[in-house]
Amino acid sequence: MEAKEFKVRWVMAIDIDKCTGCGACMVACQAENNLAPVEDASFKLRVMNWLVVYELSNKQPFPDHDIAYLPRPCMQCGNPPCVSVCPVIATDKNEEGGIVSQVTPRCIGCRYCMAACPYHARYFNWFDPSWPEGMEKVLTPDVSVRPRGVVEKCTFCHHRFMQAKDKAIVEGRDPEALNDGDYVTSCAEACPNGAIVFGDVNNPDHAVYELARSQYACRLLERLHADPQVYYISRREWVRRQLDNYLENEQVKG
Amino acid sequence: MAVDRRGFLKFVTGVSAGIMVTPVPWVLLDDLSIWTQNWPWIPSNVDGPNTFVSTVSKLCPSCVGMKVRLVGDRPVRILPDDNHPLSKGGISALAVAEAQMLHSPARVRRPLKRSGDGAYVAISWEEADALLAEKLGSAKGSLACVSGDETGTINEVLSAFTARAGSQNFYLMPSEIQPAAKALAAMGGEGQFGYDIENSDYVLAIGANILESWGTAIRNRAAFKDAHPHGQEPTVPYVYVGAVQGNTAAGADKWIAIKPGTEGAFALGLAHLLIKSGASSYASDFSAFASLAAGYTPEKVAELTGASADGIKALAAELQKARRPLVITGSEFGQGTPVGTVAAGMAVNLLLGGLNRPGGVKLLPVAAPVVDSALSRAQMMEKDFVAYLSRINAGKEKAPEAMLFYEANPAYGLPQADKMAEVLAQVPFKATFTTFLDETAMLCDLVLPVPMGLERLDDVATPYGSGSALYCLARPVAPMPANVRPAADYILGLAGKLGYSLGFGKWEDVLKAKAQAMGANWKSLMAGDVFVSTETVGASLSFGADLIAKSLTAKTAEGDFALAPVHKLNMGTAKTAIPPYNNKTIRRWELQGSEIYVAMNGATARKLNVSKHDKVVVSNKSGSIVARVNVFEGIMSDTVAVLMGLGHTAFDQFSKGKGENVMQLLTVGFEPGSGQSVWAMAGVNISKA
Ligand code: SF4
Ligand code: SF4
Numbered sequence: 029m030e031a032k033e034f035k036v037r038w039v040m041a042i043d044i045d046k047c048t049g050c051g052a053c054m055v056a057c058q059a060e061n062n063l064a065p066v067e068d069a070s071f072k073l074r075v076m077n078w079l080v081v082y083e084l085s086n087k088q089p090f091p092d093h094d095i096a097y098l099p100r101p102c103m104q105c106g107n108p109p110c111v112s113v114c115p116v117i118a119t120d121k122n123e124e125g126g127i128v129s130q131v132t133p134r135c136i137g138c139r140y141c142m143a144a145c146p147y148h149a150r151y152f153n154w155f156d157p158s159w160p161e162g163m164e165k166v167l168t169p170d171v172s173v174r175p176r177g178v179v180e181k182c183t184f185c186h187h188r189f190m191q192a193k194d195k196a197i198v199e200g201r202d203p204e205a206l207n208d209g210d211y212v213t214s215c216a217e218a219c220p221n222g223a224i225v226f227g228d229v230n231n232p233d234h235a236v237y238e239l240a241r242s243q244y245a246c247r248l249l250e251r252l253h254a255d256p257q258v259y260y261i262s263r264r265e266w267v268r269r270q271l272d273n274y275l276e277n278e279q280v281k282g
Numbered sequence: 283m284a285v286d287r288r289g290f291l292k293f294v295t296g297v298s299a300g301i302m303v304t305p306v307p308w309v310l311l312d313d314l315s316i317w318t319q320n321w322p323w324i325p326s327n328v329d330g331p332n333t334f335v336s337t338v339s340k341l342c343p344s345c346v347g348m349k350v351r352l353v354g355d356r357p358v359r360i361l362p363d364d365n366h367p368l369s370k371g372g373i374s375a376l377a378v379a380e381a382q383m384l385h386s387p388a389r390v391r392r393p394l395k396r397s398g399d400g401a402y403v404a405i406s407w408e409e410a411d412a413l414l415a416e417k418l419g420s421a422k423g424s425l426a427c428v429s430g431d432e433t434g435t436i437n438e439v440l441s442a443f444t445a446r447a448g449s450q451n452f453y454l455m456p457s458e459i460q461p462a463a464k465a466l467a468a469m470g471g472e473g474q475f476g477y478d479i480e481n482s483d484y485v486l487a488i489g490a491n492i493l494e495s496w497g498t499a500i501r502n503r504a505a506f507k508d509a510h511p512h513g514q515e516p517t518v519p520y521v522y523v524g525a526v527q528g529n530t531a532a533g534a535d536k537w538i539a540i541k542p543g544t545e546g547a548f549a550l551g552l553a554h555l556l557i558k559s560g561a562s563s564y565a566s567d568f569s570a571f572a573s574l575a576a577g578y579t580p581e582k583v584a585e586l587t588g589a590s591a592d593g594i595k596a597l598a599a600e601l602q603k604a605r606r607p608l609v610i611t612g613s614e615f616g617q618g619t620p621v622g623t624v625a626a627g628m629a630v631n632l633l634l635g636g637l638n639r640p641g642g643v644k645l646l647p648v649a650a651p652v653v654d655s656a657l658s659r660a661q662m663m664e665k666d667f668v669a670y671l672s673r674i675n676a677g678k679e680k681a682p683e684a685m686l687f688y689e690a691n692p693a694y695g696l697p698q699a700d701k702m703a704e705v706l707a708q709v710p711f712k713a714t715f716t717t718f719l720d721e722t723a724m725l726c727d728l729v730l731p732v733p734m735g736l737e738r739l740d741d742v743a744t745p746y747g748s749g750s751a752l753y754c755l756a757r758p759v760a761p762m763p764a765n766v767r768p769a770a771d772y773i774l775g776l777a778g779k780l781g782y783s784l785g786f787g788k789w790e791d792v793l794k795a796k797a798q799a800m801g802a803n804w805k806s807l808m809a810g811d812v813f814v815s816t817e818t819v820g821a822s823l824s825f826g827a828d829l830i831a832k833s834l835t836a837k838t839a840e841g842d843f844a845l846a847p848v849h850k851l852n853m854g855t856a857k858t859a860i861p862p863y864n865n866k867t868i869r870r871w872e873l874q875g876s877e878i879y880v881a882m883n884g885a886t887a888r889k890l891n892v893s894k895h896d897k898v899v900v901s902n903k904s905g906s907i908v909a910r911v912n913v914f915e916g917i918m919s920d921t922v923a924v925l926m927g928l929g930h931t932a933f934d935q936f937s938k939g940k941g942e943n944v945m946q947l948l949t950v951g952f953e954p955g956s957g958q959s960v961w962a963m964a965g966v967n968i969s970k971a
Contacts, residue, residue, distance in 0.1 A: 043512045048533040051852040051867030052375040067935045069865035070874045090883040093915035162385035164325035168358045175319045220372025220503035242513040261513040
């Protein structure tokens with residue numbers, strides 16, 4: 029299947045060498061998208077997280093050990109494996125910008141998409157979300173709270189995209205040609221290291237245009253041809269090697 | 283009318299087609315799916331007009347600047363503030379959760395009094411006032427006060443109050459600022475060390491976790507960001523020297539592993555090589571320092587620290603090549619640092635010509651106190667709370683009649699925490715001004731709820747680590763809960779009642795006076811601007827050679843293994859515990875259920891004959907913890923890394939009963955020379971459980 033062509037394609041270019049694993053992006057994501065806190069978050073399979081910062085290791089013994097952190101949102105794949113399996117079209121890749129939507133009220137909770145996603149980017153609400161008394165006052169008005177029984181995932185803070193477009197329209201600008209920085213995700217905004225850069229990869233005026241074309245840029249499991257809209261940059265070969273499970277003697281890019 | 287088979291089939295087909303065509307069943311299904319997802323117990327979003335207010339975090343030790351997004355009068359998001367010099371477009375994992383913490387289940391919402399049976403009962407403010415006035419009145423001359431706020435002018439109010447009550451026992455909770463201040467004093471300087479990281483062309487952190495928790499961490503990280511253009515070679519190298527390949531090492535371009543607590547020796551090794559290749563100084567004690575450093579040859583330092591001699595030489599050569607190098611020393615977990623360690627790091631800066639030059643260490647001016655009989659910042663830095671408690675414990679000093687805590691949680695946050703709590707138990711009357719029901723509140727007779735930083739007017743004056751003297755206000759952005767009272771105003775009122783004159787009746791007036799003393803404009807501060815001064819204090823520092831020499835004679839820790847506590851801001855602080863939204867950032871092999879994991883490298887694990895997930899007991903004479911093993915190769919050999927921020931026995935379901943508190947294992951010692959209490963070098967024994 030050919031990937032759909034979009035005039036605007038929102039991507040992240042994450043410099044793994046700049047991420048120190050602080051977790052600010054994860055907390056910012058939860059707060060922005062109204063994910064509920066949990067008492068015990070140590071059973072990682074059940075914990076809802078649209079963005080997870082994974083730890084990578086070069087697997088060398090001390091003192092040759094090296095570490096890296098990999099923030100993983102939804103890749104907003106160009107050929108999203110999750111979309112084709114959804115029986116009720118609760119998830120789709122249609123809108124200009126290339127963000128894979130997730131319409132939770134339409135989701136019937138069959139979880140086919142979770143099985144199909146190679147990046148474990150999708151989460152199922154096993155329980156109703158609950159906030160300690162009073163904390164629901166901090167919910168943002170932008171993203172509705174999801175009930176138990178539906179699947180959810182990162183949307184590249186889609187509501188911020190809509191707000192940026194609205195603002196452009198009000199100001200008489202072309203909403204299909206937003207300026208670099210008009211629309212950024214909550215995680216990219218929060219990161220003190222600037223490890224996550226966000227923008228339109230088709231627009232030469234956006235920083236990601238060059239970054240995605242960097243010799244050090246590659247995507248997760250690229251050889252699955254899901255065509256992700258998240259680029260990872262690392263000057264370290266061992267990191268790039270792990271991003272696509274390269275064989276020991278295989279050549280990697282960069 | 284007879285219906286034949288064909289007619290029946292036509293009818294069925296027609297009906298089926300009709301059903302397919304009519305939208306009714308689909309609409310009903312859709313309605314059903316929406317209806318089944320709209321349970322009344324699931325909160326729904328409430329819209330309103332958006333406003334944004336710039337302020338500064340009083341919870342996060344990095345004093346990060348932030349922009350609060352309000353919907354109506356509700357703060358909903360904490361966002362980075364591009365214009366704040368301590369945010370520069372970034373936010374910490376702790377401050378970003380601050381809006382949610384306004385509604386934390388651990389918040390104290392009304393005054394509590396401990397009744398005879400140990401239970402806490404809610405009382406009115408009038409009762410609390412009367413009790414406090416009575417107890418403090420009778421404790422005159424025997425009061426102690428502890429503050430957990432390092433940067434606020436409230437310390438002037440509290441220290442003046444303590445002084446008026448006839449006592450000199452005002453203390454700050456220990457952090458990196460005290461050893462730094464003592465080092466500066468020993469080197470003959472005034473003011474406060476400032477680190478001009480933005481203008482440096484080579485940043486070397488020895489111990490200090492500059493990209494996670496040390497000093498103005500978010501500002502440090504903004505400098506790191508600029509020095510690391512996306513996807514390109516770094517323009518300024520960052521090097522981290524420390525026992526654990528933690529978050530700072532992960533960002534740094536180079537990591538050199540050393541044993542915990544050997545930061546001072548490592549710095550002297552660099553000084554030795556710099557002097558050998560010609561670095562010199564006019565300082566009065568240069569020759570004394572040079573002869574001290576002469577003993578720290580690369581080989582000797584390699585033996586002491588566990589780093590390689592070649593690595594040390596290469597590092598010294600790189601420092602020498604740099605034009606504006608900066609060396610930052612501290613403890614990996616932000617406390618317990620010996621004064622000599624800071625001084626040794628400063629000595630390297632002096633040899634590199636780094637004093638008061640761009641990209642080096644600056645001496646920042648500190649404003650004089652504005653409240654009558656308050657301690658100056660320098661005097662506050664002299665006071666050592668851990669030493670005070672140790673003296674009481676040893677019977678060398680009488681326990682005070684009453685103790686006041688302000689946003690301080692010594693019962694959890696001090697080394698040998700349980701022991702410290704025992705000492706606190708000797709104090710007959712204790713009251714705490716606190717936002718959360720923390721471990722210390724659980725020891726107090728009276729718990730007085732104060733507003734959070736987002737709900738009160740407060741200030742931040744030049745946090746330690748900042749590159750310039752600065753002043754800004756935390757402004758109330760959220761409505762204050764009905765039954766909490768701002769501590770500063772309350773103390774001023776109490777002082778009035780007890781007949782102690784502090785010269786101010788209102789907190790706002792204290793802040794106005796402070797702003798003036800700093801040279802800042804009140805109106806512009808109230809508009810959210812930050813006052814930044816470019817001033818430095820001129821000085822010719824000595825090396826503090828004598829102090830460094832004595833400090834380095836400290837005994838090495840007992841036990842077969844070294845302990846490396848790991849401090850990360852996502853875990854909160856002793857004052858905040860783990861914010862509800864931050865649980866998910868705890869890594870899989872840091873905590874499982876209620877079990878803490880401790881980390882060691884493969885060689886150490888083999889030596890102990892343990893493998894991943896095995897249960898071990900980590901102990902020393904101060905205490906012991908039971909933990910599971912995580913094998914992680916980014917740790918010095920014979921060292922065990924333990925995450926700080928776990929093992930709370932108070933607060934709420936998001937923190938309580940999770941893992942163990944590493945502070946139990948940190949043994950207090952006293953630094954030869956300075957006499958400062960130190961606990962950056964703890965030894966432990968590890969055995970299979
Ligand atoms: S906020 Fe930035 S540095 Fe921290 S974990 Fe996320 S991407 Fe990494
Ligand atoms: S990362 Fe997973 S959820 Fe996201 S678009 Fe790709 S397949 Fe779908």
